[in-house]
Amino acid sequence: MNDKRRAFSAGDGEDTMADETIPRRKFLLGAGVAGTAVAAGLGPQPATAAEPQTSTAATVAAAPQGEPLLILNETEHAFIVAAVDILIPADELSPSGSDCGCAVYIDRQLASAYGGGAKMYRAGPYLKGKPEQGYQLPLTPAEFFSTGIAAANEWSRKTYGRDFDRLPPDQRVEALKAMQEGKAEFHNFGAKAFFGRLLAMTMEGFFADPIYGGNRNKVSWKMLGFPGLPATYANVIDDYRDKRYVAEPQSIADFS
C-alpha cells in the first residue's frame, strides 16, 4: 500500500473535482483542500493562539507524504480526511483537521487494541435495544468505521452522485449535517451513530497528546491555552487568581 500511496505524492495537484477516473490519493492532494483556508507555513509549524494567522491565501499538502496507514484503506482514509477537514476547518485558529493529524490519529486508534474491540463485551445475541442501553452492534470500532464509511459513501453516491470525499466543501458540510441530524438514510446503518463516533474521534485526535498522532505541534493546546503536563501548579495557583496562567505546552514526549 505504501508504494501505491507514494505514487500519488504531493505536487501532482490538479483541479479534478468530479473526475472519477483520477486516483483517489491524487485527487485528495489536489482539490481536497480547495475552498478551505489553511494557515500559512503549515505542515510542521501550525499557527498558535498567541499569533493568530489571518492569511487565508496559502495552501499546503493535506498530510505529510508517505505517512503509512495502519488499518484504513485508501477510500476510507480519503473519507476521513474529507470529513475531519470539514469538522475542523482551517481558519485563523488552527490548520485543518487532517493537517493537525486527526486522520492519522483515527487510523492509529482503529488499528489499536481499542479499535479491535479490546475491553468490549462481544457475545451475542445482538438485539436492537433502546438508546438508553447503549451500543449493541457486533462490530468492533474498526469494523464500525469501515462499515459506516461504506454506508456513508453509498448514501453520498445516491444523494450527490459521487463519494463523500469527492464532494465540494459546501456539500460535505450539508452531508455531515444530514448525518448528524439523522436525516441521511444509510442502508442498514445508523447515520447519526456513525456521525457521533466520527465527531468524537476527530475531537479526540485534535485535542489528544501529540504522541497519538493528532494535535501536531500541540496546535490545539496552544489554541486553548492548555499547558499540557507540567510538574506542579501548587506554587502558582494563588498567584493566578483571575489572571491567566500562560506556559508553552508540554507533552508526554517532552518528558520522555
Added chain:
Amino acid sequence: MATRLKDVDAVTVGLGWTGAIMARELTKAGLNVVSLERGPDRVPGEDFILPSVRDEVRYAQRLELMMDNSVDTLTFRNFGNERALPIRRIGAFLPGEGVGGSGIHWGALHWRNLPSDFRIRSTITERYGAKAIPDDMTIEDWPVSYDEIEPYYDKFDRICGVSGQAGNLRGKKIDGGNIFEGPRANNYPNAPIKSSNAGLMYGAAAKSLGYHPFPAPVAIASEAYANAEGVTLGACEYCGYCNRIACETNAKASANSTILPALRLDPKFELRTRCFVTKLNYDKAGKKIVSVSYTDMRNGEEYEQPAGIVILSSFVFGNVQQLLLAGIGEPYDPDTKKGVVGRNYAYQFEAGAAAFFPDKELNPFWGSAGMSVCIDDFNGESFDHGGLGFFGGGYIACSSAAAPPIAGRTVPHGTPEWGSDWKRATVKWYHHAARFNTQGSVYANRANFMDLDPTYKDALGRPLIRLTYNPPENEFKMSAFLLSKLEGIIKAMNPVSYDMHPRPRTFTVVPYQSTHNTGGTMMGADPKSSVVNRYLQSWDAHNLFIQGASVFPQQHGYNPTGTVGALAYWSANAITQTYLKNPGPLVHA
C-alpha cells in the same frame, strides 16, 4: 478438575479499598490472609509515574484502570417489563479493576453520611407522620448509628490523610466548615486543599444568600502526610490529571498508596493477581462458606481455596452475583416483595449546570477532580421537606477544576458542535466557563433491583448480573429542587449566561454520571429484609463478611467511599475483637 489448595485463615475476594483494609486488620490480628484479585497488580512506584499517567487518551478515554468488559459486564434495562441487554462498554459508571480497584481512579471526595441518614425511615416518620413514606419507597434505617461508626470514620480519615475543615467538632459548630455534618471527634488530618477560582466565586455568592459554603473534604493530602501505617503521602500538585487517573505523588489516597505498602511487607499476607473468583462454595446446613473457587486467568487453571473467613470485597455487582450464584440468601422478587439478595439497588442522582464569565479568568486546567466548594444546606433531613413532595437531597458544588482538553471544554447550549464557529466558541469559553454539580440521594424503590440475567454470560460462563433501574419520581423532584437552589446561586454570581443540565427522565448507561452504585446485599437488623447484619456478617453464612457500598440500604446525598471505609474498619473490629474468639453469628435474629 480444580486443584484443592491448603487452608488459609481468610481470603478476600478482590483487593480494592475494603479488601486491603480487611486484609491489613486481619493479618495484624495474626491471621494468614490471601487476597484474590482478578485484575493486574498496580504499584505506585511502577505504575503511577510521570509522564505516562498524565495521558487523557489512555486513562480518561480508553479507561485503562477500569473493568474489562470482554471478560465481565452486566445487563441493563430501565423497567422490569423490558428485555435487558449487555453493557458492551461501560459508560455511566466505571468500576475499576486490578489491585486498588475503583479507589485508584476516583475523584477522592471523602464524605460522611449525616447522623439522621443512619435512621432515615425513623426520622421521616417522626417528622412527617407514619404515612409520609410512599409504599414503593423501601428505605430503611441502618443497623448502626452515626455515633457508633464515628471512630471508624475518623480512623479512615487518618489513613487517607483527608483534607478539609471541620464544621462540627464534638458538637461545636465552626464557620467555614460544614455546620450540618455530624459531630467529629477530631478535625480533618490536613487543612483543606486550595479552591479553584470559580469555586471561590461560588462560595462568595452562596454566602451572600445566607448559605454555608465550605471546601469539599477530599482524600487528597494538602501537605505531605504520614499516616498510621507508616506511609508518607505527597502533597497535591494540582496537576489536573486526577479523575480516572492514578496520582503519582500519592497525594490522592488509594489502598495502593496508603495501606498496601505496609500490607505487602507482612509475611502473613499473600496476593494472587489475575485470579478470578468464580464461586463461593456454600455449606447451607452448616451456614458457612467452606472455600472459594477461582480461575487463574494467566493459564485457565482452576483452584479451590478453603478458608476460615471469606471477605467478599468486590464491586457492588460482583458481590451480588456471588451470592446469587452460590444460592446464599433468598433472591429478591419485586412482584412479591419477598427475598433480599439484589434488593434496594440505588445510585447517585447527579445533575449540573454551567455558567459563563467572559471577564473572569478561571485557569480551568489545574486542580484536582474533587476540588470544589460546596453547600450542604439541602441534604438529607437537614432541611424541612414539608409540602415539597419528595424526600432526600444532596450537596451542591462548584468544582471547575482539572478540565482536560478532550472532555473538559464547556460551551454554552446552542453552540455548534463542529466547524469554525464551534472552534471560536471553544477558544472563547475554555478559560471562562464554570461547572457545577448536585450530588443527589437515591432513595431505594421496590422496582429497582439486581438479579441474574437469563441469557448473557461472562467469559467463564457465569450468568451476568441484570440491573433494573430507573430513578423514581421522588428523585426527579429532589433533583429539580437542588437545581433551583443552584440556579439561585449562579444568578448571584452574575454570569453573562448559564445552562442548567437536568437529567433525562429515563436513565441511560451511555454518558458518565457516577460510579456510586449501592445496595443489593443491604445491611439491616432483620434477616427477613436484609442480607448482612450490623457487622456486615451474612445472616446465612457466619464466616462471610460482605464489604462495600452493596451493604447500603439506600444512597444518601454523599459520595460513598468515606462510609465504605468506615464500615470496613467497623466490621474488621468486630471480627478481630469478637468473632475470632467464638466464630458464629455476631447478632442473633
